[in-house]
Amino acid sequence: MKNVLKIWLVDNTVTVDNKDDKIGQLESSGNLSLQDILDEMHKEDTGLRPETIEHVVKLYNRVVGDLILSGYSVNTGLYHAVAQLRGVIDGGKWNPEKNSVYVSFTQDKELREAIAQTSVSILGERQSVMYVAGFSPATAIAGRPFTVNGRMLKIAGTDSSVGITITDSKEQTTPVDLNMLAVNNPSQLTFIVPAGLADGEYTLTITTQYAGSTLLKTPRTAIATFYVGTKPETGGGSGGEGGGGGEAPDPSE
Template sequence: MPDILHKIKAYLYDNTLTKDNPNDLIARTVSERSLSVQDICQAAVQRGGSDVSASAMAHAVELFLSEMAYQLCDGYSVNTGYFTASTTIRGVFDSPSETFNKDKHSVLFQFNQGEKLRAEVPNIQVDILGVAEASAVILQVTDMKSGSVNDLLTPGRNLKVSGSKIKLAGDHPSVGIFFIDPKGSRTKVDPSELMVVIPELPAGSYSLKVVTQYTAGALLKDPRTAVLDKLLTVL
């Protein structure tokens, strides 16, 4: 049996993504924060696994990622051993003569785990911390135009928001669904059963926040907040 080198902590939440078993649960990893390229390079130096400086490593990584993106845009696939990447086209073509239409079709980059990353899975111990307290959580969002999950946003089109205890309820002025850009500017959405129309957001990255006073069988005195743990992108 391999040595356990890593630990992942997770809480259990009601599984609203499938309807087969109304009592089943889904595990959600507890992530302290998102690491940047610089963070990872600094950690490599601190652990003693690097023979170059953190700044030199970060520079090389940025050069690699920039060139990888360039080659992906030319239709090449990439296999780093740790992940594979490829360019895909979403959308339906109604006839053999139909050409690519940006209003109907979209280009996406798809990433999947590679053999070297899969080889690390036996070294991970998963600690289930129990059922999460009765708090709201966003589990998944789907951009209905592109089919992208937890990634792209298409302004003016629908976004399906799935989660636990995120039904909007209450008359507190903070209740609602918000798109928040990195500067903290908030764009509020008028939802319909958490199937929302994405507002005309400028290109950039956004976090998604749901604020509600909903709880099973009653209304909370104070609103609670659920934030998707991934950034969403408008191209």
Template sequence: MATILHRIKAYLYDNVLTKDNPNDFTARTTSERSLNVQQICQSAVGRGGADISASAMEHATELFLKEMAYQLCDGYSINTGYFTANTTIRGVFDSPSETFNKDKHSIIFQFNQGEKLRAEIPNIEVEILGVAESSAVILQVTDVKSSSVNDLLTPGRNLKIAGSKIKVAGNDPFIGVFFVNVSTNLRTMVEESDMVTNNPSEVMVVIPNLSAGTYRLEIVTQFTQGALLKEPRTAIFDKLLMVL
């Protein structure tokens, strides 16, 4: 029997992604915070007993990641043991002579778990904390143009947002669907006329004319079953989305 070294806590949410069973749930892990390279290196020294300083480890890690990115951009695949990475071209080529077109095709980097990370799974204990409180939650987004799930955004095309209690409703002037640029914190609101579908479990919008970058998706609403909340609540998608 594997030794339990790690614990993950999760809440249950209504599973709106499957239609066959209206009473089933999906589990979402709760994360206290996101760790950056510096914090991981400090933990490796303080907890893991690393034999070099945290600053030296951070410097070496940044050098490694920079070189890895360079090699990925040259088309090499990466296998660290903990994760694999490769460069992928998305989009359809209509003929053998068609060349790459940035307006039609895109380049993305894909990362997947490696053997060493998979080997840690038996050491993890999962604690289900019960059904989450009745707050709005975004579970999945699909970029209709590229068929990308939880990844890409295509400005001017539709984005399908699946979740629970995400219908945009209320009289507060700040409710709506927002794309927040992670680098600048600039908030771009979807115009009301660009709301294609607006249901409790699915909202579809036309993606605004966003510049290239990384974005956080937020839905601000007063919707709840049967009545409007007095104050708006915000559902923040836990994955970042990219405009290439």
């Protein structure tokens, strides 16, 4: 099956003076959990029981994780992973407050070959879409201001879901105090990143009923990945300084 990525053409918010400059915004197909992936594997009719597939996949994840964090450079064919270090080691002693470990993922042969066989379908221009285009600075610092650029981002509405949340890799969610929202414009949000967030990759979720001169009956959401601390130079996350996050369907259309 040939893979197809569907994209919308949206304004490039960086080049304000060029009204014809467009960038591609991925049409999200949704979010999948490990269980969703296991269900897809079971549909392949391998003859394996669902619990067998789950056991093998979880065993694989654990073994790969243990090997990476034992200092091995792991090449799965789909990706290459290796542990990396952050921070200057003062006095020859490891200091968890200054030093940390992260894992760098880069695409490998199988994924590169799959990308080469993937086509892009342009759906047209989306004028009323809500999206995240990028961040300033490129990576966040806990307790410091952080700016999100995009479109239709203004926090507005009375629905209980309206607001900004930050979710870590363990699916622990931290709400952003809206009293710390210094700039609340359709094209830009600036807020104080919650103090105490550890360095790493996070998912930013912005939910609002804003739709220009009116409020939507149903809130919509934009999702993007960003980093607290130093972004891995060869990391495989999405979003960040390059911009681009997921979007929810526009209820106003």
